[in-house]
Amino acid sequence: MRGPHDVGGLPEGPVETEAHPLTFWEKQIDGLRAAVGAKGLVNTHENRAAVEALGHDAYNTLHYYERWTATLCRQMIEKGVLTQDEIDARVAAVRRRLADTGELETEGGAP
Amino acid sequence: MTRFSAGERVLVRDDYPPGHVRTPVYLRGKTGEVLRFFGEFDNAEVVSSGLKGPRKGVYKVRFRAVDLWDDYNGPARDAVEADIYEHWLEKIA
Amino acid sequence: MSGDHDHDHDHHGHDHDHDHPHAPPQPDDKVHSYYQILGVALKELLIEKGVVEAAEVRRQIERRDSITPANGSKVVAKAWTDPAFRARLFADGNSAVAELGFEMTTTKLVAVENTPSEHNVVVCTLCSCYPRDLLGLPPSWYKSRAYRARIVREPRAVLAEFGTRVPDDVAVRVHDSTADMRFLVVPMRPEGTQGLREDELAALVTRDSMVGVAVARAPER
Numbered sequence: 544m545r546g547p548h549d550v551g552g553l554p555e556g557p558v559e560t561e562a563h564p565l566t567f568w569e570k571q572i573d574g575l576r577a578a579v580g581a582k583g584l585v586n587t588h589e590n591r592a593a594v595e596a597l598g599h600d601a602y603n604t605l606h607y608y609e610r611w612t613a614t615l616c617r618q619m620i621e622k623g624v625l626t627q628d629e630i631d632a633r634v635a636a637v638r639r640r641l642a643d644t645g646e647l648e649t650e651g652g653a654p
Numbered sequence: 655m656t657r658f659s660a661g662e663r664v665l666v667r668d669d670y671p672p673g674h675v676r677t678p679v680y681l682r683g684k685t686g687e688v689l690r691f692f693g694e695f696d697n698a699e700v701v702s703s704g705l706k707g708p709r710k711g712v713y714k715v716r717f718r719a720v721d722l723w724d725d726y727n728g729p730a731r732d733a734v735e736a737d738i739y740e741h742w743l744e745k746i747a
Numbered sequence: 748m749s750g751d752h753d754h755d756h757d758h759h760g761h762d763h764d765h766d767h768p769h770a771p772p773q774p775d776d777k778v779h780s781y782y783q784i785l786g787v788a789l790k791e792l793l794i795e796k797g798v799v800e801a802a803e804v805r806r807q808i809e810r811r812d813s814i815t816p817a818n819g820s821k822v823v824a825k826a827w828t829d830p831a832f833r834a835r836l837f838a839d840g841n842s843a844v845a846e847l848g849f850e851m852t853t854t855k856l857v858a859v860e861n862t863p864s865e866h867n868v869v870v871c872t873l874c875s876c877y878p879r880d881l882l883g884l885p886p887s888w889y890k891s892r893a894y895r896a897r898i899v900r901e902p903r904a905v906l907a908e909f910g911t912r913v914p915d916d917v918a919v920r921v922h923d924s925t926a927d928m929r930f931l932v933v934p935m936r937p938e939g940t941q942g943l944r945e946d947e948l949a950a951l952v953t954r955d956s957m958v959g960v961a962v963a964r965a966p967e968r
Contacts, residue, residue: 549678550892550895550896551870551873552680552896558888573811575786575789577807578799578806581807584798588698588701591873592674607890608786616789625789630788633792634784638784676873676926692857692928696927698926716920722899728919729915729919732918733920734920734922737923738926
């Protein structure tokens with residue numbers, strides 16, 4: 544019964560001690576999450592619980608801000624703010640638009 | 655009201671409830687020493703579900719590394735300190 | 748609001764980044780994964796529905812950019828030079844840093860002091876708790892699985908990977924940020940800094956020294 548996030552004491556390799564700066568996209572997600580939080584829609588504890596609820600596979604596969612994006616998506620659906628259908632449609636539209644403008648580097652699929 | 659005082663030995667509950675818990679698994683069932691009381695805070699286990707509930711006291715507890723890890727080979731004074739909600743702590747009789 | 752309109756907002760974001768003195772060297776504007784596309788989609792939808800405003804998202808990013816480890820360096824340098832401030836910092840971190848204009852919004856700042864017999868280092872094994880209001884966003888290694896997993900189990904080996912060797916007669920204290928407290932390590936003041944001004948001292952206080960994976964820099968001679 545150890546959650547995917549509860550890693551204290553587990554065996555791991557060396558620490559990559561050189562910090563890398565946030566990408567433009569990561570900053571956008573950070574700002575979006577902060578803005579949604581400032582509206583009182585979700586609290587920090589709910590955010591953490593939602594990240595843990597992604598499960599081991601998603602938690603260990605996704606990067607930090609990908610996990611935040613995934614949980615924001617789930618939370619907005621669960622709170623009735625957005626629907627899965629409109630999110631799917633917008634994802635398809637954004638993908639087309641980024642492909643057109645050359646900003647889409649690789650076609651990643653959802654796990 | 656504080657349930658524990660500085661210097662007191664405490665045991666962390668060795669329980670595994672489902673849901674959002676802020677007591678790391680590596681500290682459950684371990685013995686430590688209360689260093690200080692930080693005050694009462696929202697209980698993450700309740701607030702994380704969007705619910706409200708009574709606030710809980712939080713204590714800073716020191717765990718000797720040699721008490722956490724059987725194979726710890728550093729100095730005996732090395733320690734981990736964590737902030738534990740009061741309902742996860744039990745007095746050692 | 749149309750989708751095109753939102754795309755304009757993204758370009759404002761780019762412009763802002765270029766103008767900002769603390770912007771990272773080269774933002775990665777390429778989109779790689781499904782989740783990155785999802786992030787763009789969520790932002791557009793939430794703005795269109797009026798859940799958040801584009802300006803609010805920008806303000807939040809600007810706020811993040813405006814908080815840097817230099818804020819913490821000022822706090823440490825003042826603690827080194829002003830014994831009364833040092834006492835206030837250890838008694839009540841939030842109000843002490845507020846004296847310097849730094850606001851802790853939702854968490855309690857707890858300063859911990861390195862001494863000749865104790866070395867402190869901070870982690871959040873469960874997620875990424877960090878004194879963001881004072882030091883800004885945590886460095887990538889702080890959020891990494893390797894750091895979170897190992898610093899509580901083999902702190903001396905991890906510190907050595909950061910180039911920090913702690914003698915055996917100095918106890919290592921690892922602070923796991925499991926609740927609403929956020930820890931600021933006050934590193935030891937380096938030797939040979941008696942004549943330095945507060946701003947010169949602050950320049951010696953690195954981010955890593957305030958997390959405790961390093962010590963403060965030695966002054967240049």
